[in-house]
Amino acid sequence: MTVGIVGLGLIGASLAKALKAYTTHTVRGFDVDAATTQYAKLSGIIDNDLPFDALKDCDYVLLAAYPQANNDYLTKAAPHIASQTVVLDCGGIKREACGIGFAIAKQYGFTFIGGHPMAGLHRSGIKYATEELYQNASMILTPPNTEDIGLLERVSAFIKSMGFGSVTVTTPAEHDRIIAFTSQLAHVVSNAYVKSPTAEVHRGFSAGSYQDLTRVARLNESMWSELFLANRDNLVYEIDTIMETLAEYRKAIAENNREELQALLRDGSQRKERIDCEHATH
Numbered sequence: 001m002t003v004g005i006v007g008l009g010l011i012g013a014s015l016a017k018a019l020k021a022y023t024t025h026t027v028r029g030f031d032v033d034a035a036t037t038q039y040a041k042l043s044g045i046i047d048n049d050l051p052f053d054a055l056k057d058c059d060y061v062l063l064a065a066y067p068q069a070n071n072d073y074l075t076k077a078a079p080h081i082a083s084q085t086v087v088l089d090c091g092g093i094k095r096e097a098c099g100i101g102f103a104i105a106k107q108y109g110f111t112f113i114g115g116h117p118m119a120g121l122h123r124s125g126i127k128y129a130t131e132e133l134y135q136n137a138s139m140i141l142t143p144p145n146t147e148d149i150g151l152l153e154r155v156s157a158f159i160k161s162m163g164f165g166s167v168t169v170t171t172p173a174e175h176d177r178i179i180a181f182t183s184q185l186a187h188v189v190s191n192a193y194v195k196s197p198t199a200e201v202h203r204g205f206s207a208g209s210y211q212d213l214t215r216v217a218r219l220n221e222s223m224w225s226e227l228f229l230a231n232r233d234n235l236v237y238e239i240d241t242i243m244e245t246l247a248e249y250r251k252a253i254a255e256n257n258r259e260e261l262q263a264l265l266r267d268g269s270q271r272k273e274r275i276d277c278e279h280a281t282h
Contacts, residue, residue, distance in 0.1 A: 001158075002026045004050045004058040006073050007065030008040050010121060011090060013129030015062055016045045018162040021131035028054055032069070036126055045129070052080040060086050060158060062115075066223050067091040067230055071100050074112075083109040086155060090115050092179065092223075093230045094142045094172035102144050113155060114142030114172055116179070117164070124220045136165035142172045180234035187224060188239065190217040 003019055005012045008031040019027050029046035031037045040046045048054075055061065055077055063070040070091050081087065087110060089097045094114040105112035119137040121128055139159045143152060146169055156167040170178075193199075194217045202210060228235055252261040 001059040002028065002057050004055060004061040005029045005046070006050065006061065006063050006077075007031060007069065008036050008045070008126050009064070010124050010126070010128050010133075011117065012062065012064030013040060013045055013126040014119075014131065014133040015064060015090070015117070015162065016040065017129055017131035018134055020045065022163055023161050028058070031126075032065070039126065045126070052077055055080040055085070056082045058082070058085050060088060063087065063089045063091065065091075066226055067093055067097060068226060070097060074101060074104055078104045078108045078110075081108060081110045086111045086113060086151075088113050088115045088155070090117055092116060092183070092227045094175045096230055098142055098144075098172040105144075111151065112144065113151075114175070115159075116140040116142075116175065122216055122218050124223070132163070135163045137163075138166045138168055139164045140168045140170060140175055142170060142175050146171075176231050177234050180231055180238045184224075184228060184231060184235050185238040185242065187216050187219055188228070188235070189242070190214055191219060193217065 003025050005016050005027065006029075008016065008029050012029070012031075016027050016029055019025050026048075027046045028048050028050040029037060029040050030050040031040070037046075037049055041049065050058075058081075061077075061081065063074065065073065070089055074087065074089075087101065087105065089101055089112070091097050094116065098112075098114040101112035101114065117134055117137060117139050119133050121133070141152065141155065141159075143155075146152075152167075152169060159167055190213060194214050249261070249264055251257075252264060
């Protein structure tokens with residue numbers, strides 16, 4: 001097969017490296033930064049570049065740029081995409097991407113599926129790409145029709161050939177609702193947490209808890225601001241929820257209310273244990 005990849009940053013270049021490492025597919029790539037595309041060719045990350053006239057030969061096209069760049073590319077490239085091609089959008093927000101992608105695919109006769117590889121690093125760019133990034137990771141799919149089992153099985157097999165361990169199928173709206181909690185809120189909290197003046201003098205006083213909570217504080221502000229704003233309704237809900245919960249802890253501590261504080265802590269601990277147990281049985 002021939003696979004085209006649009007966007008050769010951490011996500012796209014890691015997809016390319018995984019395809020080169022674990023499959024025999026031909027990999028073509030495009031990045032708006034011509035130097036990045038040239039580097040990818042010279043280093044063997046891709047076999048060749050991906051002009052519009054090469055799209056007709058692609059069995060899959062993976063959109064791995066920023067969300068708006070993915071949308072813009074698809075709008076321009078659509079007339080060149082063949083009917084047998086599956087376009088998989090790998091951006092972090094799915095409602096807008098799928099709204100645009102489903103409509104364009106229907107107009108031009110190819111297949112569009114929303115996707116989200118659940119893996120990443122706190123660093124960005126092609127130089128940090130690795131073929132092992134997706135080992136045993138989950139890929140979320142938001143197809144136009146969840147009842148097309150044949151298509152989902154075919155795409156799932158292709159995805160797992162790159163090292164992904166599982167595939168989760170959902171709707172674009174449900175994806176965005178849950179990802180606001182599991183990913184976006186965590187990045188907001190981590191980024192805000194390190195703004196305490198105490199962070200400047202933490203050395204010698206911090207261990208695993210600090211490292212865990214600050215791991216994603218260093219982020220690509222251009223990409224994440226785009227993702228946050230594209231999902232602002234869901235993310236604002238999650239921020240409001242955690243602020244209300246934190247206010248309960250603050251009140252109990254400020255009022256020296258040990259009984260209430262213990263109840264809050266016990267509830268959180270029990271919820272974590274219950275959630276982990278539920279996930280372990282699935």
